Amino acid sequence: MKHFISTRDLSREESIALLDTTADMLDVRGRDVKKLPTLRGKTVANVFFEDSTRTRLSFEAAALALSADVSTLMSQGSSVSKGESLKDTLQTLEAMGADYIVLRHAHSGVAATVAASGWIDAHVINAGDGTHEHPTQALLDAFTVRLRLAGVASRGAGLDGAKVVIVGDIAHSRVARSNILLLNTLGASVTLAAPKTLLPTDVSGWGVSTSLTLDDALDAEPDVVMTLRIQKERMSSGHFPSESEYSRFWGMTRERLTRLKDGAIVMHPGPMNRGLEIAGEVADSPRSTVTEQVRNGVAARMAVLYTLTGAES
């Protein structure tokens, strides 16, 4: 594996291996000395053309935990608007010694374009591209699900038979796309819950079922409810009328929490709009995995860097 662009590229074996490596990395993080020497002398460049403090910090922590040198470039908006092309920016960073480019961009397909372009030789890790994919988020989510549902004995296992509901703004969500692909690869079944305005017009190729309201989706007694962050701008663009209406039909409320079966969990990729897509009491409940997801995120990103390094030797 040279690049990490999309969870579509992962076989079941590769996916499970990444989950197992994530488990190893989580063990490292629990030790007295929390670092591995794997990337000593290597440079990881975090290139963020779109602000995302938590993802950037998570990748920085992961790179540092593998003893890499880390440089960070943050630039609002498209590089083109600043007069320098993305190609020039990346070639400059590589000339300065970057071995890994962690790339976040507001436009879909940018990581794939860079990986295929021949502009640079460095490894490319997709840290979120527009409304396309966010594959490390999917990896940390799948790991979180596996650990919660099956415990530490889950090493080597997929997510076969797990029932996952993803609720919210599917149409604009890179988290949803990467998760759907990886969850399907791992054997879980996925149901999407969203108003038609927030569902893509055609998801027939996605291998999912759809429900129009969260209550319908909860009737199937899912093991996992993944809530997505909803952008408040979607109200002015006519995707839904008001916060109260969104919360009423698609919010993970306290009442809906009581409907979940034993052992079921509620996830959110953060940052949360408490009271909108997820009630405060739900986010703080024992079923919530929000802080575990953040912790597992560092381990999952270590696992990705570690795995790409292995491809080199």
Next chain:
Amino acid sequence: MTSIVITSASILGGAPADIHVVDGVIVDVGKLSVKADRTIDAAGLIALPGLVDLHTHMREPGGEGAETILSGSRAAAAGGFTAVHAMANTSPVADTATLVERVFDQGIAAGFVEVRPIGAVTRNLDGEQLADIGAMAHSRARVTVFSDDGRCVGDSLLMRRALEYVSTFGGVIAQHAQDPQLTLGAQMNEGGVSAELGLQGWPNVAEESIIARDVLLAESVGARLHVCHLSTAGAVEVLRWAKHRGIDVTAEVTPHHLLLSDENARGYSPLFKVNPPLRTAEDVEALRAGVADGTIDVIATDHAPHSASAKDCTWADAAFGMVGLESALSVVQAALVDSGHVTWDGVARLLSTTPARIGQVEGYAQPLTKGSVANITLVDPSFTAAWDVDRLVGGSRNTPFGGLQLPGRVMATIFRGTETVIDGQIVSELRRA
């Protein structure tokens, strides 16, 4: 006096015959035994009338880094064209008599094809106030086609007025049918592929609703309408209905919409980013059927050159459009002729006679007959190869067809008796007839 004799050419795909050209005019067609200054052995080649493109972007003035009228004229000749219409969305926009005359004169100076400027419908393409339509119609360039192409005349009242006003001067509006609101931020065809790629979708209805509105407007004011680059099955249906109703409307389709689909966008190569977007395989099939049954009148390239940097970038940053002049006939042969949808005389109708009639270009009414202007294209239909980007002779290289196995090759182009392509190669300098 200069003379050319073309021997044993299959006329419009029919029986072989010789064509004798003297001083830019076809003086005889048949089994001839004449001497001429130049003899072209056309055994195995098909003779078509010089091709006429209703829709190109020559980029001059303002975009000379991508194309000039000279480089675009050469690309056209290489593709077998003898006349092209140049869209108005240059910088500055072709919205006055002075500007269209400049384009017209540059075309004459280049000399490879007849360059017919298209005038803007609205000043600066802003969609607010009519451009100097009458002045352009009465200029030396004698503009007959008006279009804001690149943008849609979205305002219904302005479109009505434009249809009425243009018909006053005997012209036609070529509408770029794209509802602006329904396509805000749109990147590619809306459907399964856009959902997967996370690129904002461009719904079919954005095209079809404008066409439906415009055919009804044209009917209500008794004006003629031409619809640019149809791309959806629904658009073909609307057109079919309008023609059945007797509305005076014509429509074009591009070669790329007859061959490629949104599946090509997987991989995010900006070479496949185009407006209107590549649609689904079902749309491609409906467009071919629409050509075959006469619903679609002409094939036009929408030749849209862009500099390398406008395509060597991410999908979202890339410009819309692809070059199409040099590859047009090969793509048409693959999509329509070899697939059995049309014959070669149909190709002549779609790529020469009918676009010339719509654009009021003289000299194309009786193609390849005694007494007509010597605009002739010779094609080798048996040629087949991976399409080589080095066949591009224009100012830009943004073709989506590179490496694709495509049939056919333009072996000769004759523009008013002057050879612009000889032995499959564009001439470096014209020897005027």
